[in-house]
Amino acid sequence: MEEDGRLRLGTATLRSRLIHGTGKFPSAQVLAQSIAASGAEMITLAVRRLHLDGDRRSELEGLDLARYQLLPNTAGARSADEAVRLAHLARAAGLSDFIKVEVVGHEASLLPDPLATFEATSRLVAEGYTVLPYTSDDVALALRLAEAGAAAVMPGAAPIGSTLGVLNPHNIRLIIEECPVPVIVDAGLGAPSDALRVMEWGAAGVLVNTGIARAGNPVEMARAFAAAVEAGLLAHGAGLAGDAVEGRRGFGASTPAAGLPVG
Amino acid sequence: MGDLETGGQLGTEQLRIRLGASRLYVVTDDLSPLESLPALVEAAVAGGADLVQLRRKREPWADLVDLARSLRDSCRRGGAIFVVNDHVDLALAADADGVHLGQGDAPVREARERLGERPLIGLSTHTPEQALRAQLLPLDYIAAGPVRATPTKPESVEVGFQQVTAAAQVSRVPVVAIGGLDEGASAIEAGADMVAVVRAVCAAPDPRQAAQRLRREAEAATSWRWIRLNGESRKSPPGETLLELLARLGVERSGVAVEVDGRIVPREHLATEVVCEGAVVEVVHFVGGG
Structure with a gap:
């Protein structure tokens, strides 16, 4: 997956491990400057109806989309069918096979629907898409998504837009360590230190939107996130001293494994 | 369709479905004597008029209430929609199916508040901008015209079929072409859903036959797709x-x-x-x- 410090996802090779969201920015100009400051090579987008009359200006108008690896999302989908449809529309609009599967299962928190996420991922993989599913911090589900052919899995650190940071560090770390495909931590990363932490653990990348878009100075914050991501990548490569300590995150069953009436 | 056959009042939704299927819209003239209008309207409806508008600029609206009620009943018996021109008060007093407003009449929102949701509201538009602005209003159809110069509205400048097409391109509601029309096909082909006529029926030697011909021509024309x-x-x-x-x-x-x-x-x-x-x-x- 990684050669010369680069991250390979489908047909894309990324030097920057920071994926930049494009929602909620104060202006098209700030968005363009923020992406430039972050050094991001991959940006996320959403698919929506074109306004038929009146103002058609978009927050994306200052961007040359051809310069980036586009990662359209299926945000707004409430079922696997809706996610697949949005993926089809995104491919038709952008002529790229990359898709971030996002199926909301709980409106208030925007937490993903695990079953629909899995189904949409499987179907889109079968159709030849490079699928990056947004998932919860559920370890087994992340593994199943990898098994289903996801190019990377994207567990949320915290609910979308919450900027709460890594709510379940234990699970996120376990996903990073156990997943056979790159893990890109998505959603809820509010501060560069949050991104730094997951990168230190070995995340392949992070996706940040609100943490930059709603910062006091988004452009400077984009730079800060980029530096944190870079530091975390270096730190993981160097090997954290604490990781040498045995039993640091030990766990074991309370119920005996022996004597199970199978086999 | 039961209501139509028995001459009853159509519900809010049915009225709009009926409007959507309409092709010929007959507007009464100012020249015919008032007492001739019931027979004229009956003939127009028998000939195939889908909508009838009572339009009298000279009489005060209060003098038209009884006539309006009788035309309304006649339209309902014949399965046609009955609207009045300009006056929300008259529409309410006569329990008409709707009102047609001009750019200078009571604002559409105000009319809607007073009429409630059932009655139809139509609005005259004379420019593409007016047709576009009308889309934001709580109305049910727009009229586009005058297509040709007409003695019915001598003060108006003819805007041609281009205005019909411009309205059709932006409208979410049916478009009625009006102004000097004496044929059914041209306006429909330009994008209108309905052809509105005054003289072509009211001044015809045989209003029923004139309505029949116009309805047939409008029906046969290749209409725009919704x-x-x-x-x-x-x-x-x-x-x-x-x-x-x-x-x-x-x-x-x-x-x-x-x-x-x-x-x-x-x-x-x-x-x-x-x-x-x-x-x-x-x-x-x-x-x-x-």
Whole structure:
């Protein structure tokens, strides 16, 4: 997956491990400057109806989309069918096979629907898409998504837009360590230190939107996130001293494994 | 259709369905004596008028209430819609199916508040801007005209069929072409859903026969197709391709995706695929997102 410090996802090779969201920015100009400051090579987008009359200006108008690896999302989908449809529309609009599967299962928190996420991922993989599913911090589900052919899995650190940071560090770390495909931590990363932490653990990348878009100075914050991501990548490569300590995150069953009436 | 046959009042939804299927709209003139109007309207409805508008500029509206009630009953018996011109008060007093307003009459919102949701509201438009602005109002149809100079409205400047087409291109509600029309096909082919006439029926030697002919001509004309475009009702001229539709909306082919009836249309097919009646068309593009 990684050669010369680069991250390979489908047909894309990324030097920057920071994926930049494009929602909620104060202006098209700030968005363009923020992406430039972050050094991001991959940006996320959403698919929506074109306004038929009146103002058609978009927050994306200052961007040359051809310069980036586009990662359209299926945000707004409430079922696997809706996610697949949005993926089809995104491919038709952008002529790229990359898709971030996002199926909301709980409106208030925007937490993903695990079953629909899995189904949409499987179907889109079968159709030849490079699928990056947004998932919860559920370890087994992340593994199943990898098994289903996801190019990377994207567990949320915290609910979308919450900027709460890594709510379940234990699970996120376990996903990073156990997943056979790159893990890109998505959603809820509010501060560069949050991104730094997951990168230190070995995340392949992070996706940040609100943490930059709603910062006091988004452009400077984009730079800060980029530096944190870079530091975390270096730190993981160097090997954290604490990781040498045995039993640091030990766990074991309370119920005996022996004597199970199978086999 | 039970209500139509028994001459009862159509419900809110039924009235709009009836409006959607309408082709011929007859407006009474100012020259015929008031007492001749019941027979005239009955003949027009028998000939196929879908809508009748009582339009009298000279009499005060209060003098028209009894006449309006009798025309309303006559229209209901014949399965036609009955509206009055200008006066919300008259529409209310006569329990008409709606009111037709001019640009200078009571504002549409005010009329809607007073009438409630059932009665139809129509609005005259004379420019593309007026037709576009009308889309934001709680109304049920717009009129576009005068297509030709007409003695009925000597002060108005004729705007031609271009105004009908311009209105059709932006309207989510039926478009009624009006002004000096004496034929049924031309306005429908320009994008109108209905042809409105005054003299062509009211001054005809045989109003019933005139209505019959106009209705038949309008029916036989190739009308524009109604489609659902991004969740809104819109009209598309016969034979229009998806690429032409995009161009009309001012949209470039790159950067958008087009879906028709749940099926993505490949970019290279946009120039050849023709928009069909009832098509559900979605045009999407990228916006900011996380």
